[in-house]
Amino acid sequence: MTQKGSPHRPLQALATTALVLVLKASVAAPAEALPRTVILLRHGDKVAAGDGNYNLSVDGFLRSITLARLIPACFGPPTQIRTFFLNPESSKNARSYQSAVPLGVATGVNISIAQSSRDNSFLDGQEILSQPTYEGGTVVLFWEHRRMPELARGLGWASMKPIGATEFGQIFVLR
Incomplete structure (x- = not known):
């Protein structure tokens, strides 16, 4: 399978190169009802910016399918899946939800x-x-990448560096 406008890459190669795993252990938490594991991800790749299209690109969709296999295999099935704000009228921020759908299914x-x-x-x-x-x-x-450090602080991790506009492959695991 190849993609229009992209170098010819087999699906398997895309699946193995699309992910970077970053672990952060023993996060100090301000509350008592703690989850065992929190996995924080940016939504998948997007189509060209500025065109009003809030959907995943082909690479983003393929990454979300890969994550739907990878996450349960590495961490067990999730008990909760949550996404960033989705504007129901404009579909702005749809990529976060679209990235989560294969895992939910x-x-x-x-x-x-x-x-x-x-x-x-x-x-x-x-x-x-x-x-x-x-x-x-x-x-x-x-x-959403600009809000990930703020979310991480709320989860007790004060040191998350900002996520770049073109960085889509990181997985942050908080235990």
């Missing part, structure tokens, strides 16, 4: 959209650490 876990994350991703992180719903589970978060 593969595992049977419903996807929740953090509608308040646009205004305060820090509080979303705090909520995940304090709500009994998340306790002891594996939470997978698909987020």
